[in-house]
Amino acid sequence: MLELFNAQVILVKFPGKGGWTYAPVGELPFKPKTHFGVLKVRGRLDEVALDGAHLMPMGKGARFLPVNAALRKKLGKQAGDTVHLQLFAVEEPTAMTVSLDDFVECLADAPAAFHRFEALAPAQQRQWLGWVAAADTEEQQVARVETAVLLLAEGGKVPLG
Structure with a gap:
């Protein structure tokens, strides 16, 4: 340590x-x-x-x-x-970090989510990335990316916590 x-x-x-x-x-x-x-x-x-x-x-x-x-x-x-x-x-349990490029690549498979994300202000885009990256494990980060795609497609907001 x-x-x-x-x-x-x-x-x-x-x-x-x-x-x-x-x-x-x-x-x-x-x-x-x-x-x-x-x-x-x-x-x-x-x-x-x-x-x-x-x-x-x-x-x-x-x-x-x-x-x-x-x-x-x-x-x-x-x-x-x-x-x-x-x-x-503290050594974090996962070294995975989600870059903007990675996140946008995942959104590309869902055009509605992609267009809503692209229309957001940079600060709002960072909120989505921050929420995904704040997960404790790689599995949780993957689940959050999936949730983000669904929420963005529906016009939802960044979840709290």
Whole structure:
């Protein structure tokens, strides 16, 4: 597993009511190719195991790890406290990524779906691709491509989740 981060950090709270508490991570040693910049990680925050946590983009290449109330309670920590954070990149179970070309090729067999997809704004096209690529396994991605073809042919929208 690739170690991404191993250091002491001070928990910070975003300003304003309801602001998240987080552990700042800074820039990573590489630029992960992920949807919306979110990177799945595992590791430890002090002595508490983190499995399936997500590093979120913060801007200018920096990232942060959200630390929710339940985790802060386990740690006995709050914003302003120092914690030891060790993070590793999670190896995704599938290396399959769906490119725009691959997706359009699948749509070519269903003219109605193809024309509706082509008429969408680029941001909406990326939503469809993101939904397909977010599946956990190759089998789920294939199933999502099939569902996308059917939904697009019927004029449907990108499913949630």
